[in-house]
Amino acid sequence: MLIENKKQIESNSAKDYIFGRCIGGDSYSLVYLAIDRHSGLEYAIKVFEKRLVRQEQQENTISRQCEAMWIMRNVPGFLQLRQTFQDQRSLYLVMQHARRGNLQGYISSFDGAACRHYAAEILVACEQLHQRQLIHGELKLQTVLLDEQLHIMLAEFGAAQKAELTAATDLRALGCIIYEMVAGWPAEQINLHDLPKDAQQLLKLLLNAPTKFVSYEQLRSEAFFTGIDWQTLRQQIPPLIYAQSSSSEFNASMQSLPNSEDLELALEQQPINCLPKAQPAHASCSIC
Structure with a gap:
């Protein structure tokens, strides 16, 4: 909300x-x-x-x-x-x-339309993050959460220092997510040969991002995203997907x-266990 x-x-x-x-x-x-x-x-x-x-x-x-x-x-x-x-x-x-949990819980139900839609939503979110000079640094299926309408919400973002990682690191991570969605198995050993040609082309760009500059405009124009309406993406009803178990x-x-x-x-009863003397709602996140 x-x-x-x-x-x-x-x-x-x-x-x-x-x-x-x-x-x-x-x-x-x-x-x-x-x-x-x-x-x-x-x-x-x-x-x-x-x-x-x-x-x-x-x-x-x-x-x-x-x-x-x-x-x-x-x-x-x-x-x-x-x-x-x-x-x-x-x-x-x-x-x-x-x-609704995270994207990993739904991946077994993905078809081509779902792969394109969720890849597009994550791509747009990455662009929004990078436009504000922020790096995710932990982009993976488990940190892509879903709202009530099954649109994505990136979590665990922004902790990385710019000196440690770059926007290209997030794009490579996005490539790994798309590979897992399309191929249906983890991106531990990536083999593009059995994937559709449009997915192969997109993944070559993303997975080479740390060594070769690629723009968001170029990525959006890839054949893999044919049929995506970028202007109304989050107003659309996402393709039907199913959770592996109730979340x-x-x-x-x-x-x-x-x-x-x-x-x-x-x-x-938990290791972290103290009731607070409250500070203002917008108190700093610095540890004092």
Whole structure:
């Protein structure tokens, strides 16, 4: 859901949310499903434990990613950041909940039309990112999420330093995604010979992007994208695709935490476990 007005950013404490189960994480953060007590809207809240962030020396990475999410706020094709707040122990990122999961869960149902459509949507999102001098750096099927209408939303973007990676790195990653969609298997050993000619030509451009300049205009004009209406791409109904398994488990997961009294206990059962003394909704993502 895009941020449209000030009312949508009034909540500024973990006590403003009912937390459900943990749905992911890494060595210094956990992601919870949650419901805003005031609006009833669903979100995914990423909770970073500052001690672990410092231990892993990830302060700059998190700050870059948070800054990038604010820059891409209200830009179609990107997971939306609603607000951030922090306390002495943890940093909280309240994000759009991608109920439909990621593209990897659907790839077995892709036909030619689906491959073209989703390749086009990801290409447009990459162009939007690069126009703002941002690099994704982690582009893969798992970081391409889907909204309720099955349009793409890029996630986990912006953490890379420009000195480390370039826009060409994202284009090569897009080539790997398209290969997996068209070929139907991982891009560990890429063999273009069995693919349709138009896919071969596009992938040669993308996979050689780090060593040979290629423009977005050139990519959009490739035969692979014949029939794509670039102006109305996100207004179109995407080709029919099916998830390998249901990714909508939110309602069932919320049953474990129906009352506010349970919130502190539930968070304490996880490695990241502190209720905040809230800071303003637009507090900096810097770790202090």
